[in-house]
Amino acid sequence: PPEAPRIFPLLLPCLESLSLKGNLLGLAGFRGLAEALRAGHGSFLRSLDLERTGLNKEGLETICEAITQTPLQHLETLNLSQNDLSNSGMSVLCHVLSVTSLPHLRVLLLRDCGFGSAEMHSVAQVLEEGRLPKLESLDLEGNEW
Numbered sequence: 001p002p003e004a005p006r007i008f009p010l011l012l013p014c015l016e017s018l019s020l021k022g023n024l025l026g027l028a029g030f031r032g033l034a035e036a037l038r039a040g041h042g043s044f045l046r047s048l049d050l051e052r053t054g055l056n057k058e059g060l061e062t063i064c065e066a067i068t069q070t071p072l073q074h075l076e077t078l079n080l081s082q083n084d085l086s087n088s089g090m091s092v093l094c095h096v097l098s099v100t101s102l103p104h105l106r107v108l109l110l111r112d113c114g115f116g117s118a119e120m121h122s123v124a125q126v127l128e129e130g131r132l133p134k135l136e137s138l139d140l141e142g143n144e145w
Helices: 004-014 026-038 057-069 089-094 117-128
Strands: 017-019 047-049 077-079 107-109 137-139
Touching (some): 004 026, 026 057, 057 089
Parallel strands (some): 017 047, 077 107, 107 137
């Protein structure tokens, strides 16, 4: 939505949880969210729900770049479920799946994202390397092995 760059900076600073579930944001919406995160407006977020928002590789790249530049220090739950991230989305996501970018991530929801065996291997590698030491729950339901 065109108003995203104006709305997200106003909303995020006072929120611990943001659910945009089911709202098709489009690239402009993801860019607006990324700009707000990059500016540090999401510093208190504990939960970010982007399920069924139309997130694709380009939108994910935008969000992940912002998180890399300005880590979400308090984020505990990240939901990217029911978005088509099959086209190299996991390789983009794996760059932020680390203690540096998401030090307190406990729950990662990736249901029905179109992932195959290569993507599952990438997730396993992140876990094997201990890059998310606080992760307690990983939901990969509905993806192809």
